Amino acid sequence: MKRLSIGTKITLTVVGTSLIFALLVGTTTFVHLSRVSQAVQLAEEAARAAQVALRLTSAEKDYVASPSASLRERILQEAEKMDRALTLLRHHPFPGEASSQLLRLAQLRQRHRQAQEQLFQAPTRAQRLKAQEALEVLENQIQGTATFLAEEARKGVAGTANTARGVILLALLTTLLIGTLLALRVAVSISEPLLQLAQMANRIAQGDLRSSIEVRTEDEVGMLSATFNRMVAQLREADERLRESTVSKQMLSDLLRDLSQQISASELLMIETGRQFARRLSGTLAQHLDTFAEQGLGHLRLEGVDSQRSEILFVGEGLVENTRNSRYPTDHFTRGFLAEVVAKLAGAAANCEEIACVSRGDPFCRFVVYPAEGTTFPHLNALVLEATRWRPLEEAKT
Known part of the structure; x- marks a missing residue:
């Protein structure tokens, strides 16, 4: 940092702060978007399971009235869709009560599978009707549980979004704090040498040419400090030469004054000699x-x-x-x-x-x-x- 220019320091501070903010926000957004995506997928699968339960009830009623291989195949396909949805839900645990409801949903599906076997094996219409009624009860329970899980998943989406907003706000505040600290550091690195320059200029104005500034950086302020030190050194040398010249001039002035006094005395002596000659x-x-x-x-x-x-x-x-x-x-x-x-x-x-x-x-x-x-x-x-x-x-x- 000592060799960087002031403009580079400011640019690095701004860019660094922006990168920190982008990193924090990006990471937070990525994590929470993943969670939101998972929650949305869970809600969709839970809703799909509820819809499958409705279709199964309708297909099973048709099968009771008129059993056929095509209806049986249709029922098995819908059941397979329900199994896929329930399998996906089981791989993503829900918090609190939703977790117990997910376990209950698995148990209901197990009983539902057994009831379907009874439906397909029933030889008479009365037995098929009894099996269908049991299936309808189970399917209503599956539908209710799946609907509950879908609502919980949607609540999770909203909660995740709120958490993401809070984390982004926290990231913004953290970035502002870091940016402020960096800006203060850069400002101090600029203002402190300038303050020293001002103080030194005041001392020079008062006649103190022995002061100097410690050059800590190699940026524009450091170059200015070094130039100021050279200027003070030159002023000090010029002052010393002036003092020596003043002493020399004073010595010469004293010598000329003594010589002038001697010349004046000599002139007066010659004038008096001329007067004495005239008196004779x-x-x-x-x-x-x-x-x-x-x-x-x-x-x-x-x-x-x-x-x-x-x-x-x-x-x-x-x-x-x-x-x-x-x-x-x-x-x-x-x-x-x-x-x-x-x-x-x-x-x-x-x-x-x-x-x-x-x-x-x-x-x-x-x-x-x-x-x-x-x-x-x-x-x-x-x-x-x-x-x-x-x-x-x-x-x-x-």
């Missing part, structure tokens, strides 16, 4: 930038001043901090230098950002200097005036 210098903006170039740090020039936004733009080329193929600006020393120079000349703290960089593929490095948060440049006009007479970058190089 004096003079105009042009003198500061010339000193920067003379120290071999690169060439810088003032590109313009935005008075409304308080922003000062510088352009640089050949800066020593420039590298290739960098995603971020690299001139942190220059940023610190320009911020400190503008702070000294404009009269307020300043910050500097590199908005274009050769390291990123730009043609020039460009810097914007702006006042620190909450401050303004009080001497910005002096820088504006100097920007109007500033030498081009190419002249500064020469």
Whole structure:
């Protein structure tokens, strides 16, 4: 049963129940039909014996009036028919009172045979009449007894039919019980694994990937259970890989954060170094930038001043901090230098950002200097005036 499909199980249950019912009903019907047939035959034979008794009475009266060989032959033939009927009745015992009546019928037939011999041997009409009267009495008794047995046989037919109906009803109830038990067994074999699947699905929904279902059959439900187990195993492996990946990502994130902190510290150090270099210098903006170039740090020039936004733009080329193929600006020393120079000349703290960089593929490095948060440049006009007479970058190089 474990390897049968659900459809096959249901089909076998229905077919098996039908076969059991057919077997029980068929057996019961066969047995009781045989009994009914026997009872009907007994009733017919008993009725035939009664009819023969009537015909014998008539023939014997004719024989008394006019004895002849043909009448004697007729009487003997009818008597033979009665013997056959009585013989058949004796081979099928009747219950209760009918059994004693059957024995009495045999005794009556024995006396009837003797009376017939007396009839045939009587020399005178008076003797034949006396023998005929005795025969008539016996034949009336035989007829009554045979009629009684026929009625008993008919009652047996009715009783057998009632018994057959009861047995068929019992067979039907038994078949229904067996079919119900088989159906329950099949239903349990289907519903129990499905219930386990539902419970396991709930556990998986709650995050439990260590559960599995015991595969007990090889039908569709068993195949579904096996597939579900494989799915859970794959989910478990994927979860483990995800956990490992999460740990790796966390480690990488920590490493990048540490590296970023180190880079930020390095940038701040370079910016502060540029500021300290600018603090040691004096003079105009042009003198500061010339000193920067003379120290071999690169060439810088003032590109313009935005008075409304308080922003000062510088352009640089050949800066020593420039590298290739960098995603971020690299001139942190220059940023610190320009911020400190503008702070000294404009009269307020300043910050500097590199908005274009050769390291990123730009043609020039460009810097914007702006006042620190909450401050303004009080001497910005002096820088504006100097920007109007500033030498081009190419002249500064020469």
